[in-house]
Amino acid sequence: MKKRKEDNPFKKIPTILFPEELMNKAYNRAEKAADNLRKSTIGLNLYKSRVIEEQKVRTATSVIADYLSNIVKRTPSIDNLNPFYREILEILIDSDDFKKSLGAVNWASELVRKLGNTYSRKIRRAKTPQETSKIRREFFGRVSSVLKQIYPNLACIAVAREKLKNIPTVKDVPTVVIAGYPNVGKSSLLRKLTDAEPEVNSYPFTTKGLNVGYSHHGIQFIDTPGILDRPIYERNDIELHAVVALNYLADGIIYVIDPTEYCGYSIDEQLNLLNEIIETFNVPIIVAINKIDIDESEYRENLEKVEKFLKEKGIKDVVMISTEKDINLDTLKRKIVEMVNKEVVNS
Template sequence: MEFEKIPTIPTADEILDRSLRRAAKNKKLKTNRDLANEDFIRSVYSSVYDKLMDSVQKFPNFDELSPFYTDIVNLLFSIDKIKHSLGAIQWAGEKVREVGGMYARQMRGAPDTNALRKQATARIASIVQQVDNDLKYLNEARNVLRKLPDIRPDEFTVVVAGYPNVGKSSFINLVSSATSEVAGYAFTTKRIIVGHHEVGRDRIQIVDTPGILDRPVEERNDIEQQALS
């Protein structure tokens, strides 16, 4: 499942710290001060750009999600808000590259490249800090989405619902194939258990959902809405 591939999304401070330390290490190897300052800025903005864009590109295309996962993500977070944060981070990456490249070009033949290096570093840091909340929001979403059950919409699905402590989980364990795993997936304080039963070449998904699903829609809690999806 694509959500499992999303890496930890670093904060603005983490991105800047790693990029600046890497650039400073390379700068020490240069003997020409002006060239060293130019290379420093190029290294910083390239590293920051790569880290920001990597955060964007590792998220799946939400327009291509199945209706099941679209409903689940919207119940847990908001696809529109996730898209907004992804767009903000992409803007920041492109802006960092634009500003960094501009300062790097200005350094050629400039009388004081130290001043330009400091200005460029401050501008880049300011841009990245503007999307710190977006980075944190995406990492929060990532931590939850990667634990979503691997449910395939094209497979026949049996839903086991009912009151707690009546043996639903035991039933799932009993009928699931020995070669299949039964895994719990956290939904706040509850969980959905997905098992599989193989019939010949076909696989049946068996889903143990929390909550009672026969009550009116307006009376269902978030857990039951997730289960209904």
């Protein structure tokens, strides 16, 4: 079985504060810290002023630098992402801009800490209370400029966070993808294989969502409307990324064929799509030939084509089924469990 992270790693990215919000937060925290010191610090005006103004600088430094570094720490590294999530990230955002933005935020965090140390030393050397206040104001001005400089980078991360945080969780269980042209019986098969009504999960690479269900054997089944249901030359870049993402997700594939062609697609089209899936996915494939409750004389020639194709491709796991009449579904379920168990042993 393929290794997957169960939780969406992008949910850990904290809410992004923009420069004005972050400066206000730092200023308020600094004033609160200063108020506490005013009540407890005893000494000459210059000494008190140095202590209070330095505390403001150090508190603001801590608030801002810690917040910025926390963004970087809690944002998953693109290079270390689970391949499934990495492909989805590539669909939704410009990964180069995202990396650069994280680098800019990290740079700003380090610079704010340096400024905090520099201006704290200046305050300790100040000759008058007025000078300590002036140095503190200068510090806040410098930090504000740094934050304004990374505004576009914070905006980039904020947009990415909103797009990525709601990607549905991928459960770390054996996963079988159901593929085939529209109207061949994929949705009906999904309902027959699972213990409850399938849920629809919204992913960025399809407007129709992925239909997901679970069997009592603990297998996750995914029907992929809008993705694995047409030739590769008809897919856009986003859909091609989606195919790659599903390749990392799938432990096996059930390819559903309608030999009657009542689905609206010829047997040649269906076999061409199967051939593309064989060449794209490095996982076991079970072929489910559906609608066998219909008189075979109507599609015998098509069955012969399918048989010849599967023999040429070396595909031996083939089950003749009818989702309408529940024919051979137990046989298909048994083959699926065997396929998944074999994958778990070999992984």
